[in-house]
Amino acid sequence: MPFETLIWLLPLPPLLAFFLIMTFAHRRNGLSHGLAIGAVSLSWLGSMVVFGRALQTEHLAEHPWHAVLNWIPTGDAWFQIGVQVDPLTVVTLFFVAWTILMIFIYSVGYHNYGQPRGMQDRPGLPPQGAEVKDTHGHLHRVPSIEPMYARFFALVSLFAFAMYLLVVSDNLLTLYIGWEVMGLCSYLLIGFWYAKESARNAAVKAFLTTRIGDVFMLLGLAALYTLTGSLNYRVILNNPQVLEILASTASPIAGLSWAALIGLLLFAGTVGKSAQFPLHVWLPDAMEGPTPVSAMIHAATMVSAGVYLMIRFFPLLSAGWMPGDPLTPPMAAMAFIGAFTALFAATIGLAQRDIKRVLAYSTISQLGYMIAALGIGAYVAATFHLVTHAFFKALLFLASGSVIHGMEHGVYHTGEHLDAQDMFNMGGLRHKMPLTFWTFLVGGLSLAGFPLITAGFWSKDEILTAAFQSNLPVFITLGVAALLTAFYTMRQLTLVFLGQPRTAAAAQAHESRPVMTLPLAILAVFAVTAGWVGIPAYFPLVGGMLPNWFEIFVGSMLGHVGEGTHAIFTPTPLMISVLASLGGLFLGWWVYQSQHDRVQDVLAKPLGGLYRLWQNKYYLDELYHAVFIRPALWVAEVFTYHWLDRKLIDGILHGVGRLGLMVGHGFRELIDRPLINGAGDALAEGTREVGARLRVLQPGRLQVYLLIALVGILLIGLVLFSIGMV
């Protein structure tokens, strides 16, 4: 069997697991997680085999492994779909396989497998805990198993299938299919606890917001197909003539070339899916879903899909661009929106109370980094950050889930009613949950870009260096965002783990079970080491010790389009990067180590209105509600439902009904009764009358009969006489 067949098999095990769990494993918790984890393990194994092979293959970018199959007949040819593995696919597969596997294993513990069922637990609500009696007869409340356990694993399996499909596909159509299936799973999983209204609303919000982006993306797809006759990467992206024609032909809109227009439309899809401004509003609300969902969908994989699309289509977006040229419209849009979002989201993140919200805004911000990097042409740097971010963000989310579980355990113990996710209720958890603390620390430092030892540093530094050399405004924005990132990361670490517990529940927290902490440890290893494959050669001291494998491997995707003048080393960006990181970390610790109050943030008063602005997310949700949602609801409820449907359409129907009745009535009273009944009655009456009159002729009296006969004879005689026959 040729090697390419393996690539087809990568997305299939999770799909199969989805169907099997749905059909056979309802209510069988062990079987469902067994099927799911078995499936993603197979996909992981396949991905590792592909990775291993790819490391040994030269020129994978020029000759990617691919296989196609004929799918839809179109006229005299076939529309073909297929799979393709090139260096970009390989690195994406690597992080996708690892993070998905770790998250699946973690989910077994997160959903409390092996715990008793809670008596008050209902499907659709988070588990409330079960009462158990211990040996002394005391009643303890312990975490209970998730009632919809099998459903969770079915849905995340479907999600894993979609992500693998998106990554290995070689054409935009199957990519879009994977994209949309992930959107569906995101909706189902954010609304996993569907009995909670906030979860339902968040799910709808996520789906609709990403849908807006997807509509534009579909327009881009349609334009691309119409112009080139294909959606295949090899036909469009590896083909300089096609790119040249697209870049030089003007589209009907605003004087943009077709390449620019299509690039902007595809970028719109990414703005939705990767939660960039202005379509970022769904991601913080998406924290309503269980934490493994947040980790997988909203940190490591789904939102990365948007960035992956942009990276994949970089040749189209940058058609006609060479380093040093002014940016093409899509690149300019990406640079602006990416940088803006990075800073915008960072400011909001540092005023949030919920541990997962901070991470959500952090994700939005880091995705902005990647988009901005691509926008200025730093292809390899953006991909590098994509990979490292996946690892440390997934780690951070999973660790936060562990923290939440620990807090919930404390809540069960003490019986307090408090929000287990509010950081201001935590504190001092480093003693109670050491493994979670150390892994969270590694992830947080990686996010903040702690120099040298964390992966995030290497990728972030590369982006900042590229920005410094090509686009100063972007550099300044990203630099400030880096400072704020470090600040809110340390804020989070300090509030959660350092200091003293601020509530009794936090004091009663304990470490999570190994099935949850082992994935944390593995991801932490990646959060540290994944950066070392991309150390630039020019880096002082350590540069050159390890080859910059990442740059060589992924950089080969671009062929001759290089990335920028990295050969010359300037110390300024590096210094600013280190300063932002360490400075932000120190500031975050310094400000928040004195946070003892559960209610008020120490920064709230000094920053005043600015803090409130950030905490309320710049009131953007309220603005959207007033400008878009309320008019849409009005159109739906008043205009369409009341005016059109009930008054107009129902009015017409009722009118037709009444008209029918009137016509029927008319027929009955004006035609049926008088004419038809009348005719019948008249016939009968007339016959009776005639009979009555004629009865005179038969009186039964003989002499009358004879008289009649005589009269008849006389009449006949008269007639005959008059005509001359007598």
Place this chain on the structure above:
Amino acid sequence: MIPLTWYLILSAVLFSIGLFAVLARRHAIAILMGVELMLNAVNINLLAFWHYWSQVRGAPQVNGMVFAAMVFVLAAAETAVALALIISAYRRHHTVVVDEMTLLKG
């Protein structure tokens, strides 16, 4: 010879009187008498034509006489039957007034 017409007029008058009797009398036997009168009138008519026809020809023919004889015989037979009917009807209805026998009234 007296003209044929006189006999015919006599026959017609007798016939009419007989007809009047049939149509206007109430008693069943009176009606019978009228019928007899009509038959006799017809006979006179018949015999008149016979006499004049045979006279014109000059040769005696017996057709007329036979015809008239048949009419007489039939009249007599029919009268016998009619009287029998009237007696039978009288026994049923206890009346000989024909106006009261209206069983065939429509």
